[in-house]
Every structure is written in C-alpha cells, then in structure tokens.
Amino acid sequence: MRIVDLIDKKKNNSSLTFDEIQYIISSYVNGDIPDYQISAFLMAVYFNGMSQEETSFLTKSMIESGETIDLSFISGYKMDKHSTGGVGDKVSLIIAPIVASFGVPIAKMSGRGLGNTGGTIDKLESIPNFKVDLSKEEFAEVINKVGFSIISQTGNIVPADKKLYALRDVTGTVNSIPLIASSVMSKKIASGADGIILDVKFGKGAFMEDIGSAKLLAQSMINIASSFNKKVVALLTDMNQPLGRMVGNALEVKETLEVLSGNGEKRITDFCVEVAAYMLIMSNKYTDLNHAKVEVENSIQSGKAKDKFLEWVEAQGGDSEAIQNDAFYKGTKHTFFVRSKCSGYVESIDAAIIGHIAMISGAGRETKEDMIDYQAGIELNKLVGDVVQEDDVLMIIFSNKELNKQQLSHALEGYSIVNEPIEVRNLIFEVIQN
Numbered sequence: 001m002r003i004v005d006l007i008d009k010k011k012n013n014s015s016l017t018f019d020e021i022q023y024i025i026s027s028y029v030n031g032d033i034p035d036y037q038i039s040a041f042l043m044a045v046y047f048n049g050m051s052q053e054e055t056s057f058l059t060k061s062m063i064e065s066g067e068t069i070d071l072s073f074i075s076g077y078k079m080d081k082h083s084t085g086g087v088g089d090k091v092s093l094i095i096a097p098i099v100a101s102f103g104v105p106i107a108k109m110s111g112r113g114l115g116n117t118g119g120t121i122d123k124l125e126s127i128p129n130f131k132v133d134l135s136k137e138e139f140a141e142v143i144n145k146v147g148f149s150i151i152s153q154t155g156n157i158v159p160a161d162k163k164l165y166a167l168r169d170v171t172g173t174v175n176s177i178p179l180i181a182s183s184v185m186s187k188k189i190a191s192g193a194d195g196i197i198l199d200v201k202f203g204k205g206a207f208m209e210d211i212g213s214a215k216l217l218a219q220s221m222i223n224i225a226s227s228f229n230k231k232v233v234a235l236l237t238d239m240n241q242p243l244g245r246m247v248g249n250a251l252e253v254k255e256t257l258e259v260l261s262g263n264g265e266k267r268i269t270d271f272c273v274e275v276a277a278y279m280l281i282m283s284n285k286y287t288d289l290n291h292a293k294v295e296v297e298n299s300i301q302s303g304k305a306k307d308k309f310l311e312w313v314e315a316q317g318g319d320s321e322a323i324q325n326d327a328f329y330k331g332t333k334h335t336f337f338v339r340s341k342c343s344g345y346v347e348s349i350d351a352a353i354i355g356h357i358a359m360i361s362g363a364g365r366e367t368k369e370d371m372i373d374y375q376a377g378i379e380l381n382k383l384v385g386d387v388v389q390e391d392d393v394l395m396i397i398f399s400n401k402e403l404n405k406q407q408l409s410h411a412l413e414g415y416s417i418v419n420e421p422i423e424v425r426n427l428i429f430e431v432i433q434n
C-alpha cells in the first residue's frame with residue numbers, strides 16, 4: 001500500500017477499506033508517514049466525509065493504536081460521560097457524585113482545557129492537594145471505596161488521537177463529523193465503560209453551530225457505539241450561554257458545591273438532574289425518567305450527593321474543608337465589574353467571548369505551556385431571560401492581572417440585551433439514543 005494512492009482514493013470520494021484505514025493510522029503513529037501526507041488525507045476527509053462504515057473502521061484503528069482500560073475489577077454497570085466542550089461546564093463534577101450515591105460506578109478520565117473551554121482536570125487541580133494522576137491501582141481503590149473517580153488520562157490510550165488532533169488543530173480540519181466522532185468515541189470506548197452519555201453542544205463557540213449538524217454528529221457517534229455494542233444516550237444541548245453562573249476553576253468548584261447543596265442556579269441544576277436521571281435509567285436503576293429525576297432531587301436535598309463529593313475529594317487527597325470555606329474563593333488582586341449600558345432582557349451570552357475573557361483573566365491557557373491561575377474567572381450576575389437595568393452589574397471578573405479597557409468592553413459585547421422579554425428554554429433540545 002502507498003499512502004499517496006489512499007489520499008487519491010479519498011480525494012476522489014471513494015470509500016476506504018478497514019485494512020487501508022488501519023495502514024494509514026498505524027503507519028502515522030509509528031512515524032512511517034509524515035505530517036504533510038496525513039494533512040492532505042485529513043483535508044480530503046474534511047471535504048468528502050466518510051461513510052458510517054469508514055468512520056467505525058477509523059475508530060477501531062485509532063483504539064488499536066494504544067492501550068485499552070479493563071474495568072472488570074468494578075462490579076456493576078459502569079458509566080462514562082463526555083461533553084463536546086462547553087464554557088463553565090462543571091457538569092461531570094456534579095453528576096458523578098449524584099450517580100455514585102445510587103451505587104452506579106463512574107470511572108472517568110478527563111483532560112485539561114485549552115483556549116476558550118476549561119478542562120475538568122484543571123478544575124480539580126484548583127482543590128488544594130487534589131491528586132489527578134492516580135495509578136491504575138489507586139484509581140480502582142477510589143472507585144471501589146467511594147463509587148467513582150475522575151483522573152487525568154493515564155497510559156497510552158489512543159495515541160493516534162493525540163497526534164491527529166494536534167495536526168487537525170493546525171490544518172483547519174477539526175470541524176469534520178467523522179473526525180470528531182472517531183476522536184471522541186475511540187477514547188470513550190478505549191476507556192472501558194458499558195454506557196456513555198454524550199452532551200453534544202450546538203451554538204456559538206461549539207464545534208457544531210447549528211442543531212442539524214449537532215444531530216448528525218450525535219448520530220454518527222451513536223452508530224459507532226452500536227458497532228462496539230456500547231449503549232449511548234446523546235443530549236443535544238444549547239451552548240448559547242455558558243453553563244451556570246461561574247466560569248473559572250475554583251469558582252466552578254464553588255458552584256458544584258452550591259448545586260450539590262440544593263442552592264444552585266436553576267438551569268444548571270435542572271440540567272444536571274436530567275443528565276443524572278438518564279444515567280440511572282441507562283444503568284437500569286430506574287425505568288421512568290420522571291421517577292429517576294425525583295430520586296436525583298432527593299439525593300441532592302438529603303445531602304447524600306454532596307457528602308459523596310466531599311468523601312471523594314478526601315479519597316483523592318484533596319482538602320475538603322478548604323473548599324467549603326468562602327475565603328478560598330476570594331483570592332485575586334483585582335475585581336472588575338462589567339456594567340450594562342442599557343436596560344432590557346438578556347437574549348444570549350456569547351460563550352466564546354466569556355471563555356476568552358476567562359482565559360485572559362488567567363483561568364485558562366492560550367498555549368499548552370501556560371500556567372493557570374486557579375482563583376481567576378468570571379461570575380455571571382445576569383443570565384439569559386433576566387431583566388437588566390442600565391448600570392446593573394452583568395458580570396464580575398476576578399483576576400490577578402490588570403485588564404485593559406478594550407478587554408473589558410469586549411466582555412460587555414458578550415451580552416446581547418433586547419427590549420422584549422425572552423422565553424427561557426430547557427438547555428436540552430433533543431435526546432437520541434441507540
């Protein structure tokens with residue numbers, strides 16, 4: 001086989017066989033094919049797409065490029081969750097203790113953030129002494145003791161994705177349904193869970209701007225899952241505003257505790273209740289969604305879910321006392337109040353702008369090497385649908401850096417304020433499953 005012939009084949013919109021795709025992926029990972037030829041191949045996929053069968057072949061080849069995790073040491077139906085990347089997305093931190101409080105184990109590997117979206121691992125590292133790099137044995141011990149664990153990606157899982165994603169990032173080929181679907185699903189399948197819940201976002205700042213493309217992406221991921229006998233529920237969710245009120249690492253831990261204490265903002269609370277309920281249905285704890293939602297609400301109101309979260313923080317070495325203390329969240333030198341220049345109703349909040357401002361305040365990384373300031377971030381004082389009077393505070397930015405006027409007016413541009421009241425919709429627009 002010659003890579004140039006396979007590039008030509010894809011360029012001419014013909015389908016590739018499993019052997020051909022496997023040859024491309026394994027030769028690239030081994031260093032036998034240079035970046036420039038894979039770049040041409042990725043661009044051909046970007047323009048001509050892949051059939052569902054080719055996408056499953058690609059996923060399988062990517063999984064086979066590295067190790068897979070065997071979760072058979074955990075008894076019961078193991079759940080995992082993936083979000084295609086949101087701003088202020090602390091949902092995994094909230095739903096994992098809820099679901100585990102019902103005896104359903106969660107074994108999750110997460111990543112660090114880059115650019116406008118934050119990473120679950122960065123949020124966890126804002127907790128003093130919290131260990132995200134556990135060995136396989138320690139990971140198993142925490143899951144068996146507490147019921148769930150979230151750690152940073154260990155070992156050599158899907159090395160093909162690490163190389164391909166870095167190349168896609170600099171060749172304009174990220175936004176391709178077969179490439180995103182195979183990238184996400186190879187990691188999820190290699191991580192060994194039985195059931196996976198996917199939060200597929202659409203809107204400004206999401207990989208898919210419109211709901212139609214988000215649906216195609218979700219369907220492609222579900223089809224891949226079916227070819228590996230895995231169960232998937234995909235939620236199509238609105239990203240036309242950040243998730244919750246807090247964006248930033250320690251601030252999102254604070255909001256996690258608020259939701260788990262029953263004092264969280266309504267939309268993110270409702271969202272987490274629904275996601276957790278779907279996970280309980282998938283794992284056969286309940287058969288009726290409304291009943292599962294009531295049980296999830298009970299686990300929050302009774303304090304069971306919050307206790308589970310605090311128990312887990314301790315089990316991974318973190319200081320659970322510190323994060324319950326208000327003083328912990330007030331650590332930045334500067335506080336900037338962004339005020340409205342008009343009255344009206346909040347129509348939308350541009351998650352990409354808010355993510356960008358959070359990043360420049362120190363809460364995120366522009367390049368992989370940047371250091372995170374865990375205390376930095378944004379508190380949104382007004383959310384979609386809220387009434388705003390001129391001069392009201394829309395958001396508070398916490399930073400140890402001095403932000404300039406231009407950056408602060410960019411933050412203001414994140415808010416769209418209109419004269420007419422806005423109907424506040426559920427964040428979940430549609431649910432599809434196999």
Ligand code: URA
Nearest residue numbers: 084179180181183184
């Ligand atoms: N998340 C991933 O893991 N891969 C993609 O390609 C896009 C989002």
